[in-house]
Amino acid sequence: MNDFDSGRPVVLRGGTVLPMDGHRVLPRTDVLVTGDRIAAVGQDLQAPQDAVEIDASDGIVMPGMIDTHRHMWQTAMRGYGADWTLTQYFVWFYLEHGRLFRPEDVHAGNTLAAIEALDAGVTTVVDWSHGLQTVDHADAAADALQSVPGRYVLAYGNIQQPPAEWTATPEFRDFVARRVTGDDLLGFQLAFDVLGDPSFPEKPAFEVARELGVPVTTHTGVWGATSDDGIKLMHEHGFMTPETIYVHAASLSADSYHRIAATGGSISVSTESEQSAGQGYPPTWAVRAHGIPVSLSMDTSVWWSGDLFSAMRTTLGADRSREHLEAHAKGETVTHCGLRADEVVAWATRGGARALGRDDLGTVEPGKKADLVLIKNDASPVSFPLLNPFGHVAFQAQRGDVHTVLVDGRVVKHEHRLVGVDLAAARRQVERTVEHLRSEMGDEAWEKGMNPEIPATKILDNPYTYTDYRSDSTHRL
Numbered sequence: 214m215n216d217f218d219s220g221r222p223v224v225l226r227g228g229t230v231l232p233m234d235g236h237r238v239l240p241r242t243d244v245l246v247t248g249d250r251i252a253a254v255g256q257d258l259q260a261p262q263d264a265v266e267i268d269a270s271d272g273i274v275m276p277g278m279i280d281t282h283r284h285m286w287q288t289a290m291r292g293y294g295a296d297w298t299l300t301q302y303f304v305w306f307y308l309e310h311g312r313l314f315r316p317e318d319v320h321a322g323n324t325l326a327a328i329e330a331l332d333a334g335v336t337t338v339v340d341w342s343h344g345l346q347t348v349d350h351a352d353a354a355a356d357a358l359q360s361v362p363g364r365y366v367l368a369y370g371n372i373q374q375p376p377a378e379w380t381a382t383p384e385f386r387d388f389v390a391r392r393v394t395g396d397d398l399l400g401f402q403l404a405f406d407v408l409g410d411p412s413f414p415e416k417p418a419f420e421v422a423r424e425l426g427v428p429v430t431t432h433t434g435v436w437g438a439t440s441d442d443g444i445k446l447m448h449e450h451g452f453m454t455p456e457t458i459y460v461h462a463a464s465l466s467a468d469s470y471h472r473i474a475a476t477g478g479s480i481s482v483s484t485e486s487e488q489s490a491g492q493g494y495p496p497t498w499a500v501r502a503h504g505i506p507v508s509l510s511m512d513t514s515v516w517w518s519g520d521l522f523s524a525m526r527t528t529l530g531a532d533r534s535r536e537h538l539e540a541h542a543k544g545e546t547v548t549h550c551g552l553r554a555d556e557v558v559a560w561a562t563r564g565g566a567r568a569l570g571r572d573d574l575g576t577v578e579p580g581k582k583a584d585l586v587l588i589k590n591d592a593s594p595v596s597f598p599l600l601n602p603f604g605h606v607a608f609q610a611q612r613g614d615v616h617t618v619l620v621d622g623r624v625v626k627h628e629h630r631l632v633g634v635d636l637a638a639a640r641r642q643v644e645r646t647v648e649h650l651r652s653e654m655g656d657e658a659w660e661k662g663m664n665p666e667i668p669a670t671k672i673l674d675n676p677y678t679y680t681d682y683r684s685d686s687t688h689r690l
C-alpha cells in the first residue's frame with residue numbers, strides 16, 4: 214500500500230466524481246488510473262489485481278487544479294508583503310530584495326512553491342519567473358521545478374532588462390536548446406510585459422517567441438503599469454494568439470476585451486491579488502460579458518495564499534459583489550447570481566488546461582492525463598453533508614482537506630501526507646535565503662520593507678448626539 218512508485222495502477226473507490234466535462238456529478242464512482250492516464254471512470258470497476266486501492270468514499274474526486282500565473286521564486290519570502298500595495302511591491306522587486314536573489318534563492322523559492330502547490334491539489338503551475346537575472350538563475354528555477362513531482366510551465370522572464378535584450382543573448386538561446394526538451398512535466402513560455410511605448414520595443418521579443426514556437430504571457434490591464442496601449446500594439450502587430458495568457462486584465466477598456474476575445478486568448482484572474490494590490494477590480498464580471506475564457510491564479514505567496522480554493526472563493530465573492538453593486542447603483546436588485554460555483558471550479562481546472570492548450574488535462578475522463586485530486590477529510594465537521602459538490606469545493610473545502618493527489622498517474626500525496634518530497638531540505642534552503650536577504654538588506658530596511666507606513670486616517674465629524682433611555686445625560690458619541 215505504500216509502494217506508489219512502482220508504476221502500479223491506482224483505483225480511487227466510491228467518490229463523488231466531478232468530471233468537469235460539463236455540469237455532471239457522478240455519485241459513488243470509481244476512477245482507475247493505469248500508467249500516466251485515466252483508464253476508466255464508472256461504478257464498481259474491475260481493477261487489475263496489483264492496483265493500489267484508495268478509499269474515496271465521502272470525498273470528492275476532481276481534476277488537479279491549474280494555476281496559470283504564480284511567481285514561484287518569491288515564495289522564499291512567504292507572507293512578507295501582506296500589507297503592500299503594488300507600488301511597494303515594485304520598490305521591493307526592482308530596487309531592493311528582488312535584485313539580491315541569487316540562483317540558489319530562486320531555487321529555494323521555486324522548490325517550496327512547487328511543494329506547496331502539490332500539497333494544495335494544484336497539479337500544474339505556470340511559474341511566471343520574471344526574476345531570472347542570469348541564465349544561472351533560470352537553470353536554478355528549472356532544476357527546482359524538476360525536483361518536485363508536479364507539472365509546471367517555466368514562463369521565462371527577466372524584469373531587470375528589456376525583453377528585447379535578454380531574449381537576444383546567446384546564453385538565453387543556449388538555455389532554450391538545453392532545457393526546453395519537450396518534457397511533458399516542464400513546459401516553456403516567455404513572460405514579459407508591454408509597457409505601451411509607441412515604438413513597441415518589445416517587438417523583437419515577440420518575434421523570438423514566434424520563432425521558438427512558444428506562447429507569451431503578459432501582465433496587462435495593471436493600473437499605472439500596463440494599459441490598452443499595450444494590447445493595441447500587440448494586436449496591430451499580430452502578436453495576440455489563442456495561446457496568449459493575459460494576466461489580470463483588470464483595468465482595460467471594452468475595446469481591449471474585444472481584441473482579446475477576437476484573437477482567442479484567455480485571461481488569468483488573480484482575485485486575491487487584484488483586490489489588495491490595486492491592478493483594478495477583479496475583472497470576471499466584465500470578462501464574462503465578452504465571452505473570454507478564464508483561468509485562475511494566485512500571483513505570489515510573498516503577499517497572498519497559494520491555493521486555488523482561495524482563488525475560487527474570492528473570485529465568486531468579487532464577481533457577485535460587483536454585480537450587486539452595479540445593480541444597486543441603478544436602484545435594482547439582483548435576484549439570481551450570474552456566476553455559479555461550478556463555473557469557478559471549471560476555471561480552476563478545465564479553464565487552466567484550455568489556457569495552456571492542454572486538451573489532455575483539466576477533466577476526469579478516460580484517456581486524459583491522470584492529474585487528480587481527492588478532497589476528503591473524515592476528521593473534519595466540514596466534510597458533510599455533501600449536498601452540492603461544486604459549492605463544497607468553492608466555499609467549504611480548503612487545502613487541509615486535500616487527501617490524495619496524483620500527477621501523471623503518480624501518487625504524490627496520500628492520506629494528507631506528501632509522498633517522496635523532502636520538506637525538511639526545502640525548509641533549510643529557504644532559511645539560508647532569508648538569512649542572506651536579511652543580512653544584505655540590514656535589519657532596519659528589512660523591517661521597514663515588511664511594515665510600510667500607514668497613511669493617516671481622518672475620522673469624520675459626526676453630526677449625531679444621542680440620549681440613552683436609561684440616562685438623563687446627553688452623550689456625544
Ligand SMILES: [Zn+2]
Nearest residue numbers: 341432460512
Ligand atoms: Zn504577476
